[in-house]
Amino acid sequence: MRARSKIFTDKAVGAMLAAIEIYNKPAFPYREDTFAVLAINAWELLFKARLLQINGNRIACIQVYEKHQNADGTLSSREYVKFARSGNPMTIGMFRAYDLLVSEHADTVDPLVRKNLEALTEIRDNSVHFINSDIRIAKRVQEIGTATLKNFLSLCRQWFGRSLSEYNFYLMPLAFFRENQQSSVVSLTNYEKNFVELISVLQTESTDDEASDFNFTLAMDVKLKRVGADEQALVTVGSAPNSVKITLAEEDIRDRFPWDYAILNARLSKRYTDFKVNNNYHSIRKPLMKDSRYCDTRYLDPGNPRSAKKTYYNPNILKEFDNHYTKA
Numbered sequence: 001m002r003a004r005s006k007i008f009t010d011k012a013v014g015a016m017l018a019a020i021e022i023y024n025k026p027a028f029p030y031r032e033d034t035f036a037v038l039a040i041n042a043w044e045l046l047f048k049a050r051l052l053q054i055n056g057n058r059i060a061c062i063q064v065y066e067k068h069q070n071a072d073g074t075l076s077s078r079e080y081v082k083f084a085r086s087g088n089p090m091t092i093g094m095f096r097a098y099d100l101l102v103s104e105h106a107d108t109v110d111p112l113v114r115k116n117l118e119a120l121t122e123i124r125d126n127s128v129h130f131i132n133s134d135i136r137i138a139k140r141v142q143e144i145g146t147a148t149l150k151n152f153l154s155l156c157r158q159w160f161g162r163s164l165s166e167y168n169f170y171l172m173p174l175a176f177f178r179e180n181q182q183s184s185v186v187s188l189t190n191y192e193k194n195f196v197e198l199i200s201v202l203q204t205e206s207t208d209d210e211a212s213d214f215n216f217t218l219a220m221d222v223k224l225k226r227v228g229a230d231e232q233a234l235v236t237v238g239s240a241p242n243s244v245k246i247t248l249a250e251e252d253i254r255d256r257f258p259w260d261y262a263i264l265n266a267r268l269s270k271r272y273t274d275f276k277v278n279n280n281y282h283s284i285r286k287p288l289m290k291d292s293r294y295c296d297t298r299y300l301d302p303g304n305p306r307s308a309k310k311t312y313y314n315p316n317i318l319k320e321f322d323n324h325y326t327k328a
Contacts, residue, residue: 003255004057008049009160015042016152017167023145024172032141033127036120039148040094043117046152047097050159053258054105056315062097064090094121106266110214113151119144119202119216126194143217145171154213161254257296257312264313271318272325284324288317 019038023031048062055061065079082090092100098114101107123141149169156162202216259267268275275281289295294317299307 003052004059005049005053005160005255008045008052009156009162012042012045012049013156013162013164013167015039015045016149016169020149020169020171030127032123032138035141035145036124036127039145039152040117040120040124042152043120043148044094044097046155047094047101048091050101050107050155051097051105053159053255054101054107054263054315061100062091064092104266104270106262108260108262109155110151112214112216113155115202115216116144116147116151116214119198120148122198140217142171146218147215150218151214158213159254159258253296253298254312257314259313259315261311261313264317267315267318268321268325271327272321273328274326275321284321288320294320 015038019035019042022028022038023035025031028034051061052058060081064082066082067075067077067079070076084090094117095114098109098117102109123144149171153164153169156164265277268281289297289311294314295311296314297309297311299305300310
């Protein structure tokens with residue numbers, strides 16, 4: 001049976017591909033609205049996939065819990081799974097999943113990812129107020145959407161070792177389905193003005209670097225150029241039968257060793273009452289790093305033996321620490 005984290009990752013990728021396909025349709029009246037809804041769904045699934053990966057695929061880590069009221073009116077000390085009207089357990093939302101990854105599991109997620117998702121959520125929540133098909137609104141949405149795709153790809157590769165290179169992960173530039181970028185001269189409504197102003201505020205609060213793996217917004221500059229028949233492309237992709245076949249097992253490695261040093265420390269702190277990051281801890285951990293069952297050290301730039309290395313840990317390493325610390 002496939003791991004839950006892989007199933008959720010596949011669903012996340014599927015939702016994002018659906019968002020891209022809808023957005024890139026040549027004639028679609030609810031382009032921005034639908035893209036935002038599907039993209040947010042994709043992000044929620046991706047965050048949940050990461051939580052499942054870190055927590056040994058236990059579904060409890062993404063469920064919502066609440067305290068019940070006792071007969072005397074007080075709240076129970078124990079928390080119970082909260083159920084939806086359908087009778088199924090409720091699961092956490094996108095921002096709650098993000099916060100759990102960052103605060104509870106010490107996972108590394110760039111703050112620009114959250115800023116971008118806040119803007120994407122505003123698009124979804126305010127789309128009902130977008131009356132005018134104005135280039136200013138469309139341009140803002142595309143810049144946010146382009147950045148969200150780049151962020152999504154970066155985390156898929158970082159967390160699950162998936163490059164998604166088999167898919168066309170891009171938004172069609174506005175120039176291809178707008179006759180003239182200066183054609184829209186209608187005035188923005190107050191709702192639309194508020195949205196544009198909010199995005200501007202969020203952008204001023206974000207330090208964006210196009211060279212970074214994560215961004216708040218990304219603009220596209222499209223230039224069409226006639227190319228002669230004798231000019232060759234700078235990059236070509238071959239599919240000849242005699243091409244060298246390369247098999248990447250990075251996805252499997254990430255599933256076996258999902259924790260980095262920060263996440264390991266966070267999990268140990270929650271598991272034991274007497275845990276401290278000190279020399280005693282390092283004297284226990286370092287010998288375990290030589291055991292291939294518990295640790296895997298990889299180059300940050302695969303194929304470059306001079307690049308920096310990073311060690312990842314298998315959750316089973318906790319069994320070894322159980323012999324040295326007191327469980328909470």
